[in-house]
Amino acid sequence: MKKLIIGLILVIVSTAIVGCSKGTSHDHTASAPQTANQQQPPTAQQPSPKIERVPAHYTAAPAADKLAPTLDPEMFWGNTRLAYKAAKEIPQTLAQLPCYCHCDMSAGHKSLQTCFVTEHGESCGICIGEALMAYQLEKQKLPIEEIRKRIIAAYGTPHNHQ
Numbered sequence: 001m002k003k004l005i006i007g008l009i010l011v012i013v014s015t016a017i018v019g020c021s022k023g024t025s026h027d028h029t030a031s032a033p034q035t036a037n038q039q040q041p042p043t044a045q046q047p048s049p050k051i052e053r054v055p056a057h058y059t060a061a062p063a064a065d066k067l068a069p070t071l072d073p074e075m076f077w078g079n080t081r082l083a084y085k086a087a088k089e090i091p092q093t094l095a096q097l098p099c100y101c102h103c104d105m106s107a108g109h110k111s112l113q114t115c116f117v118t119e120h121g122e123s124c125g126i127c128i129g130e131a132l133m134a135y136q137l138e139k140q141k142l143p144i145e146e147i148r149k150r151i152i153a154a155y156g157t158p159h160n161h162q
Contacts, residue, residue, distance in 0.1 A: 056104035086135035087116035
C-alpha cells in the first residue's frame with residue numbers, strides 16, 4: 001500500500017512539474033514599426049527554430065562504484081526526500097540523463113546524478129522533477145534511451161528561454 005501511495009505521489013508531482021514547464025513563451029524583443037518603404041529580409045520574417053543544447057550526461061552507465069554517493073534522503077522531506085531517494089536507488093540511470101537546470105555549465109556537473117551528491121538538488125525544482133520522472137519511468141521498466149528521450153522532450157523542448 002505504501003509503495004502504491006508513493007508511486008501515485010510521484011506520478012502527480014511529475015505531471016504537475018511537466019505541466020508547469022510547458023508554459024507559454026514570450027518574445028521580449030522590441031520591433032520598430034515598419035513603413036511601406038522598409039522591407040525585412042525573408043529570414044527576419046520567419047525566425048529559425050532555436051536548437052537547444054543537451055546538457056552533459058553519460059551515454060553509457062558508469063560503474064556504480066565510480067559515481068560519487070548521493071546524500072542521505074533522510075536529510076530532506078517531501079518531494080526533495082523522494083528525489084534523493086530516487087537518486088540513491090537508480091544512480092546509474094540518473095547518470096545517463098541530462099539536467100536541464102544547466103548545472104553542467106554553472107557547477108560542472110556531469111549528469112543529473114551529480115545534482116544529488118550535494119545539496120544542489122535540494123532547492124532545484126528541475127532536478128527534483130527530472131529525478132522523480134526518471135524514477136517513475138524506471139519503475140515502468142523503460143529502457144534508458146526512452147527515459148532520456150522523455151526527459152529531453154519534457155524539459156529540453158525549446159521554450160524561448162530568455
